[in-house]
Amino acid sequence: MAVFTPVSLDEIGTLLDDFALPKASAIEEVAAGTENSTFFVTLESPAPNGEETLVLTLFEQGEAEDLPFVIALLDRLDAQGLPVPGPLHDPQGEALHTLKGRPALLFPRLPGEHPNTPALDFCQQAADYLARQHQATADFADKDFPYPRPNARDLNWLEQTHEQVLPFLSMGLKDMMQGEITRYREVFDRIGPLPQAALHGDLFRDNTLFRSLPSGRRLTGVIDFYNGCVGERLFDLAILINDWCVEDDGQLDQKRYDTMLAAYQAICPFSPAEREAWPWMLRMTALRYWLSRLLVVHVEPQAHQRIAKDPEVYRRILHHHIRHFGY
Ligand SMILES: Nc1ncnc2c1ncn2[C@@H]1O[C@H](COP(=O)(O)OP(=O)(O)OP(=O)(O)O)[C@@H](O)[C@H]1O
Numbered sequence: 001m002a003v004f005t006p007v008s009l010d011e012i013g014t015l016l017d018d019f020a021l022p023k024a025s026a027i028e029e030v031a032a033g034t035e036n037s038t039f040f041v042t043l044e045s046p047a048p049n050g051e052e053t054l055v056l057t058l059f060e061q062g063e064a065e066d067l068p069f070v071i072a073l074l075d076r077l078d079a080q081g082l083p084v085p086g087p088l089h090d091p092q093g094e095a096l097h098t099l100k101g102r103p104a105l106l107f108p109r110l111p112g113e114h115p116n117t118p119a120l121d122f123c124q125q126a127a128d129y130l131a132r133q134h135q136a137t138a139d140f141a142d143k144d145f146p147y148p149r150p151n152a153r154d155l156n157w158l159e160q161t162h163e164q165v166l167p168f169l170s171m172g173l174k175d176m177m178q179g180e181i182t183r184y185r186e187v188f189d190r191i192g193p194l195p196q197a198a199l200h201g202d203l204f205r206d207n208t209l210f211r212s213l214p215s216g217r218r219l220t221g222v223i224d225f226y227n228g229c230v231g232e233r234l235f236d237l238a239i240l241i242n243d244w245c246v247e248d249d250g251q252l253d254q255k256r257y258d259t260m261l262a263a264y265q266a267i268c269p270f271s272p273a274e275r276e277a278w279p280w281m282l283r284m285t286a287l288r289y290w291l292s293r294l295l296v297v298h299v300e301p302q303a304h305q306r307i308a309k310d311p312e313v314y315r316r317i318l319h320h321h322i323r324h325f326g327y
Pocket residue numbers: 030032033034035036037038055085107108109110111206207221223224226
């Protein structure tokens with residue numbers, strides 16, 4: 001289940017006219033994805049930039065006010081030559097339109113497949129990409145940057161939200177969650193500010209595309225920037241590593257971990273504060289997903305029609321990090 005708002009060929013025709021694009025010959029609902037309605041749109045003839053298939057996304061989660069940030073971020077990364085779907089702009093320069101009462105964006109369809117097994121060359125390229133994104137967007141954290149979007153899933157959010165899931169946890173897990181959050185506050189207040197940039201905010205394997213080319217397997221797409229925000233670079237790197245380097249039983253794959261840390265730090269070396277914060281950030285982002293998944297399962301299952309992912313996976317990852325990195 002991924003399309004919450006169906007769209008017909010006639011309905012998309014109006015939108016394509018607004019972008020001065022050729023008509024659509026086919027529209028296909030995309031089955032993956034859990035938050036927005038996504039379609040592949042085949043054009044009758046190639047668009048002026050050569051695209052023959054576009055992606056149409058209708059935003060279902062009421063985040064329209066955040067889309068100018070996402071558009072600015074994708075425009076920047078696209079201009080830097082990073083493998084992201086730069087949103088299409090109409091002849092007036094506007095990317096954001098409305099279709100069926102929903103905010104709508106059109107993107108090029110990037111080639112490639114989501115990687116199931118995170119082979120080392122995939123890990124290296126994903127971490128290299130993330131460092132390049134952070135390097136290209138340090139100015140997004142400037143106070144007067146025109147599109148502010150603070151991290152909505154940071155420590156403040158953990159502190160404010162976690163009580164909602166406590167009734168659904170055993171005594172032991174309740175203590176663990178509360179104890180962890182208290183410790184994060186102590187540690188991060190003591191360490192002080194960390195370098196910031198524009199974050200992807202959710203760089204899981206299923207938000208990347210890879211393709212086999214004559215030159216080898218290449219990262220051809222990074223997608224789903226809707227958790228994009230300004231925040232601490234380490235927060236993004238820890239999300240990446242927790243998904244790419246940890247098995248579902250919570251065990252860390254040391255080779256993948258070393259590969260990703262080395263690839264990231266080749267471009268964005270850790271500051272002393274980041275070195276100290278790193279194991280805590282791995283724990284905090286594991287707890288961030290344990291909590292967000294618990295919220296979807298227990299607190300807000302109907303509110304957003306969202307498809308629940310297993311919170312236990314991230315509970316196990318957090319347990320691993322606590323054992324592995326200690327206090
Ligand atoms: N530009 C693109 N090029 C190729 N495929 C794309 C593109 N954008 C989206 N897709 C495909 O559509 C699927 C859903 O897109 P997306 O991840 O943005 O949706 P979502 O509902 O926000 O999902 P989730 O938050 O669960 O990852 C992706 O998994 C991918 O297969």
